[in-house]
Amino acid sequence: MINTMKIETKAFLSVGILLGLSFTANMTMLYYSITSNDGLVEDNYYSKGLNYQKEIDRSKLQEKLGWTALLNYTDNTYTVIARNINNAPLEHANISLNFFRPSKSGFDQDIFLKEVNPGIYQANVDLKLKGNWNV
Numbered sequence: 001m002i003n004t005m006k007i008e009t010k011a012f013l014s015v016g017i018l019l020g021l022s023f024t025a026n027m028t029m030l031y032y033s034i035t036s037n038d039g040l041v042e043d044n045y046y047s048k049g050l051n052y053q054k055e056i057d058r059s060k061l062q063e064k065l066g067w068t069a070l071l072n073y074t075d076n077t078y079t080v081i082a083r084n085i086n087n088a089p090l091e092h093a094n095i096s097l098n099f100f101r102p103s104k105s106g107f108d109q110d111i112f113l114k115e116v117n118p119g120i121y122q123a124n125v126d127l128k129l130k131g132n133w134n135v
Contacts, residue, residue, distance in 0.1 A: 037105075069095075071135065078135075080113055080121045089119020099125065099133050 066085025082090035113121035
């Protein structure tokens, strides 16, 4: 009977330690999930949502006009070649590129390209962080 009590005590103690560790791990994860900012939630989501239809309309207009754009990248220089429906250079356009990282906000950039030749727009871009960027 003495051996049985020792086994029950050890089992009870083991279960208690496991529950305590599980609780501690969960509370730690909860703390970090609440206090850290992953940059995936937009601060002014309401106003961006209102502008979403405008973006859809712009995209449809570009498709209707038959405009095409080709993006090239060489040594920190981004080049956009823009053409109209007749494959002629699209001149005097306002073209910008938005660089963002889904995993880290605060380093997002909007870069406006300059027209260097008819239908060819360029900008030098210095991204602060290495890694993958969405353009």
